[in-house]
Amino acid sequence: MPSHRPAQPISARAIRFLVALSGLAILSGCSATAPVAWNPGVARQASNWYRSAQARGIADSVLQYQSAEGGWPKNTDLAKAPRTAADIPSDGKENTFDNDGTTLPMEFLARVVHATGARVYRDAFNRGLDYTLAAQYPNGGWPQFYPLRSGYYSHITFNDDAMIRVMSLLRDIASGKPPYEFVDDVRRERAAQAVARGIDLILRTQIKQNGFLTAWCAQYDERTLEPAWARRYEPPSLSGSESVGILRFLMSIEAPTPQIVAAIEGGVRWLRQSAIVGIRLERFTSDDGLADKRVMAESAAETLWARFYELGSNRPIFLGRDSVFRYNFAEIERERRTGYGYYGTWPRRLLDEDYPAWKRELPLQPRRS
16 A cells, blocks of 8 residues: 655745745736726736736726717726626716726726737727817816716816826826827827816916915816806815825926926915814714714824815815805714715825925926926
């Protein structure tokens, strides 16, 4: 009979080697079983993953959600192929730039095109690009939905960084750099012109107070460029959140004009002046057992900013679904206190890292008159 030797334990060194090997396989996109969810990470995978059967399967699913106009919906798992036509959003909701709608599908498809050269994905991307360019207003702004829908959906929308995501995508396309090198010269030039108009719109809509440049509102009337309402608890106001994305985009411009530099300096100055210290936002369970939030005094608490600052006074404001301006967070209904981000730390990295880095590089950058 053959002898049976007892299994030898795997050494710690061998375990570390296997773990490292499996990690390399995942990073290189070689893992066929690792799921990739539909979120911004789908456009941040290793380059060779976009040649995989998994990536092409997701791309095939993405194509099924593209509308007749060329756009895509939001809040939809585009990695999961629709089983029936009812799974595809319709009634005007299929064409939006909100919540990564349209921009993320285009970012993903561009990487698949770059990796595979497949014409079917390139054609879908180009349809999306044509749709995005057609959606821009002559004044340089973009609505939340296109074709236009009635109500605040047609306002120029910085809210949740919708317009900044569009402009960032078009800027990258206009550069002609991978993964957008397949885009033809005519479309790249149109993208560059659209970005230039968008930058002009950004500069025109920065709010001035007492002669000083401050910040931006989350949305503007598409005709008058006046600050505008969105939902009932989203008033015309200076934004401690959306202004960060706008400033970060302006800082990415390689040769900023004096006007762009002034816009950045004014926005940063306003963010510093609008910082809120000495309070902490706390989650707790109320006496009736429900989740809630409250503001507590704490001298060592991290710096906060409000989502909404009142135009003119710069006071933080809080609105519930009744649209009444309040200056005390506790006075709005619990459903809104817990269901919306009225306080945040959005500007912290911009002020601590991005702005100082931009400032250091600024003297090295040529100026355009």
